[in-house]
Amino acid sequence: VKTQMSSRNLHALTLSLDTPDDSGAAVSTGPPPLFRSSAIGEWCVLSGRSNTELAVEVAETLGVSLVPVKAKDFADGEIGVHVLESIREKCVFLVQGMCPPVNQHLMELLLLVDALRRASVRTVYAVIPYYGYARQDRKTTSRVPISAALVARLLESAGVDRVICVDLHCGQIQGFFDCPVDNLYGSLVLRDFFISQDGE
Numbered sequence: 001v002k003t004q005m006s007s008r009n010l011h012a013l014t015l016s017l018d019t020p021d022d023s024g025a026a027v028s029t030g031p032p033p034l035f036r037s038s039a040i041g042e043w044c045v046l047s048g049r050s051n052t053e054l055a056v057e058v059a060e061t062l063g064v065s066l067v068p069v070k071a072k073d074f075a076d077g078e079i080g081v082h083v084l085e086s087i088r089e090k091c092v093f094l095v096q097g098m099c100p101p102v103n104q105h106l107m108e109l110l111l112l113v114d115a116l117r118r119a120s121v122r123t124v125y126a127v128i129p130y131y132g133y134a135r136q137d138r139k140t141t142s143r144v145p146i147s148a149a150l151v152a153r154l155l156e157s158a159g160v161d162r163v164i165c166v167d168l169h170c171g172q173i174q175g176f177f178d179c180p181v182d183n184l185y186g187s188l189v190l191r192d193f194f195i196s197q198d199g200e
Helices: 051-064 102-118 148-158 170-174 186-196
Strands: 019-021 026-028 043-045 069-073 078-084 091-095 123-128 162-166 181-184
Touching: 043 051, 051 091, 078 102, 091 102, 102 123, 102 148, 148 170, 170 181
Parallel strands: 043 091, 091 123, 123 162, 162 181
Antiparallel strands: 019 026, 069 078
16 A cells, blocks of 8 residues: 555654745745855755656645656666656655555666766755665574665665655654654654544
């Protein structure tokens, strides 16, 4: 099942700031200072094939267009990706989860990160709604890998600067990274949903 969230509840995942205007209504001002570039237009959003609908809603919430990406599968099972616009010196939010098929989406994520680095982007923020291999976060018996740690090393080796996840299986996974990790909690979204359904 692909991880999807409603655009009404994307305030955390899209990293937007909501500030009141003169009428008291909330107005989105884009990414907060931690993620905001020094000049307008120096950040962008793009996506692989794992969570395209979510990426579209994130971009719409931020008021930007997704950077077009072409991804294809070769006859021998290999994956090819191509970013179709210049993103030089931009801060890139890459939305790509590891939902099934896990290995395909993980490899696509790594290829996209490598493509971004070779395109001379400034920073890569990997937005991963579902972190694959998260349950393999420790050795349960002899001669087994700690797969969650290996995935973390792969992401950092590919060139990720920051990871944004949703409900990691275990908080200790954040310790497998040397780069910053933001673990967002879906319970806040579920709380608002159930409160809205209370009268029905």
